[in-house]
Amino acid sequence: MTLKQCLNSCKFLLTGEMNMSTFSIDRPFLQDLLRDIGSGRIQLPDFQRDWVWDDYRIRSLLASISQAFPIGSVLTLETGSTDFSFKARLIEGTDPVHAQNEPTTLILDGQQRLTALFQSVMSGKAVSIRNNRGNDSLRWYYIDMDQSVNSDINREETVISCGEDHKLQTPDGGTIDLSSVEEQYKNNMFPVHKIFDSASWRQGYYRHWERSKEKMDLFDNFEGEIITCFQRYNVPVIELRGAPREAVCMVFEKVNTGGITLTVFELLTASFAAKEFDLREDWNKRVKYFRKFPVLRKLDNISFLRALSLLVSGSCTRRDLLELDVQTYKQKVDKVQAGFAEAAKFLNRRKIFNSRDVPYQTQLVPLAAILAELGDEGMTIGAQEKITRWYWCGVLGEMYAGSIDSRVANDFSEVIGWIQGNSDEPATIQEANFQTNRVLELRTRGSAAYKGSYALLIAQGCHDFLMERTTEDMERSRDDIDIHHIFPRAWCKKEKIAKEIYDSIINKTPLSARANRKIGGRAPSKYLAKIQEDAGIDGAAMDEILTSHLICPSALRDNNFEKFFEDRKAALLDIIEEAMGKEIIREPVIFDIDALLNGPDAQN
Structure with missing residues (x-):
């Protein structure tokens, strides 16, 4: 993130104004930051996720520093300056044997950049990366000395990575084994992990080329243009001091808007x-x-x-x-x-x-x-x-x-x-108030009132149309039960009844999947006869089941959608009214059902 963004993120005090006593701004050398990471003086709060970055971003980061380009600021928290503390952990790649210090600083923003730099430049070990397929691997990084001092070549192209075995494929199909320091000298490939300890590598390079003036000049140019940039590179660091937990949480979330979100639970x-x-x-x-x-x-x-x-x-x-x-x-x-x-x-x-x-x-x-x-x-x-x-x-x-x-x-x-x-x-x-017309708008589980009405229907003791079980029993057992149409969709469409009418909870009730398959797309008068036959019950028993669903049996048997709809709407409003313990004002319907039965919104 930029320094300006980082400063803006620090405006967390209750006054909403910047308070300079809550943070300091410094520009330490990159080398010093990485050494403090290696010693354990700089660590991560435990809520930070594991570091994951890809090969391209690491090469781009190294190329930027090699040209003294800005890589953004780092936000840290001074330990011991607050009335709370975090469990800390070492940055990935740090050797626990050499990192015995208690942390004095925790990284809030900049973890990925600092981890990438520590692993590639300071750790002396291969860098852990993850590709766009989510696969992890280890890479070593080198800089092509010949190309890096050529201003006509994009610097990113001069930062080379190879696998854990140090083997690099050449354009002609050959292989260079850079695990051999002699091969590094021979191919002018400088190991990035020697950036802050280049003297011994330089001496070996001179000996390999028998102090050739051309090669000595190459290294001198490389050192002046590349190595010096790393050694003199300053990183803007904003350190929070005495910030309350809420402020730390807010700041962390602001600086990580494009990545990690810190929850209260994690903090x-x-x-x-x-x-x-x-x-x-x-x-x-x-x-x-x-x-x-x-x-x-x-x-x-x-x-x-x-x-x-x-x-x-x-x-x-x-x-x-x-x-x-x-x-x-x-x-x-x-x-x-x-x-x-x-x-x-x-x-x-x-x-x-x-x-x-x-x-x-x-x-x-x-x-x-x-x-x-x-x-x-x-x-x-x-x-x-x-x-x-x-x-x-x-x-x-x-x-x-x-x-x-x-x-x-x-x-x-x-x-x-x-x-x-x-x-x-x-x-x-x-x-709390329940508008009469609201029941017409309850069509999906996305509405709390829809779910509530569904539970109230089950509480009426309604039985399945086909199975000898209550819908409550089936819900408890998590059987194949759902809320289904009473007048089927297909029948309603054929009769040109509007979707907002037939999809309302007024035309739905809890039923087993088997009962719903018996209904199909047929008219109620036809599916009721079929269900009675398959269930082995008479009309009176079927009417009793329908009544348990707050359905008027005669309206359903006559395929009288309008009468069914008005009667069941009134019955649903009654149980809602009872549950809320307060009267529902039965205002006039906001639209004409007759019009919707044959109106412009009807679906063919």
């Missing part, structure tokens, strides 16, 4: 590791425990931390999470785990069994925190009724769409206060 993992606590290992144990709850399959570590933060401070913003410490985490973590387990059971009792059917993953956070905080008090009949009403108001009122930090915190405190008799109904209940 806390590195911070906790400095206190000898492995947060990632602990989370992995929780994940194994949560596997017994299919409804929690999408639960992530950030949501878990947010619930924990609610128990600690009643808030769960990014800053709140970054202020968590190891001791507090250990005190609350088992309680939070229990809260999510109870949340899973709560959802199962509301007929939500799989993660794909959870209306809002974000609402799981306050739900788990509320249940964790209340403990046994939250399991009473009265408390469960209140939590249930709050939950459905959040889902059906679609209150958890958009920015929800303040709602999560408010719901946590307000629901608990309401249950304990210390406050009125939570704002989520008071503000």
Whole structure:
């Protein structure tokens, strides 16, 4: 990154202004930086990912330095200057035997450039690279002395790489083995890892060519134009001092917008590791425990931390999470785990069994925190009724769409206060509203209200059209069940019914795949007769099943889509109203169903 970009990224203080006391700007020699990396004085915070770069970028980087071109600035963090610490690790390629020092500096931005340079120039070992196919290999780097001093040749073309065996293919199909120093001298190929220790190589080169004036002049020119650039190269370094964790996180993310994104979890993992606590290992144990709850399959570590933060401070913003410490985490973590387990059971009792059917993953956070905080008090009949009403108001009122930090915190405190008799109904209940016409717009699982309505349908005890099982039983068993059209698409298209009508949840219900295959694209009057025959039931039994789905049997048997649609819409609004515990104002329909049955939007 450029120096200007790096400086802009440091504008992280609450005032929003640059504070020169929080960072310093220096221009150390590249050689000194790389030596500090080799000694372990400069390391990486543990949250940094492993270094991966390709051969071309390394050659381009070396070519840039050989011409004294800028390669961007480096952003570091001074250790010991903050009220927190990170677990550190050595840069790849560093020899642990020689890197015994405690780090004084951590690299926040510049890891890839410094790693590439350390491995190729200073380590004395082959450089680890990854090609565009994701395959790893080792390369050695050389500079063609003859070509590099020729101003007519692109410098990048003069930086040569070869495999771990040092063998280089020549244009005529031959092979040069550069593992032999004599072959290096003979072919004027200078090893990049000798850039900062070129004296002995120069002496050997002179001896090999018997101090030929032409070759001595070549090396002198090469040294003046190439080696000197490396030895005198300065790297702009901005070092943060006394920056809070939140600032470090923000700065790291800003400087890595094109690459790595640092999450709060990763930052806390590195911070906790400095206190000898492995947060990632602990989370992995929780994940194994949560596997017994299919409804929690999408639960992530950030949501878990947010619930924990609610128990600690009643808030769960990014800053709140970054202020968590190891001791507090250990005190609350088992309680939070229990809260999510109870949340899973709560959802199962509301007929939500799989993660794909959870209306809002974000609402799981306050739900788990509320249940964790209340403990046994939250399991009473009265408390469960209140939590249930709050939950459905959040889902059906679609209150958890958009920015929800303040709602999560408010719901946590307000629901608990309401249950304990210390406050009125939570704002989520008071503000929730379900517009009558919204039910016409619920067409896919992308809507929380759609998923909520699906769960409410299952809660009615509806039976499969064909199998002797309830849809709840099939959902629990994760059998082949989904929400399918009652009046089939093909029939609706043939009757010129508009897509926005026949794709509405009003025309959908949970059914087994076998029952849906029996329906096919036929008219209800025809598929009902076939299903009755195959299921071995009479019309009365079939009507009872239809009623369990809130379907008017006579309308379906008569293929009367309009009557079916109006009756089922009213029935769905009734169960939504009951779940929310508040009256839904039945406003007039915003469009004419008659027009949509034969209107311009109808599909042929």
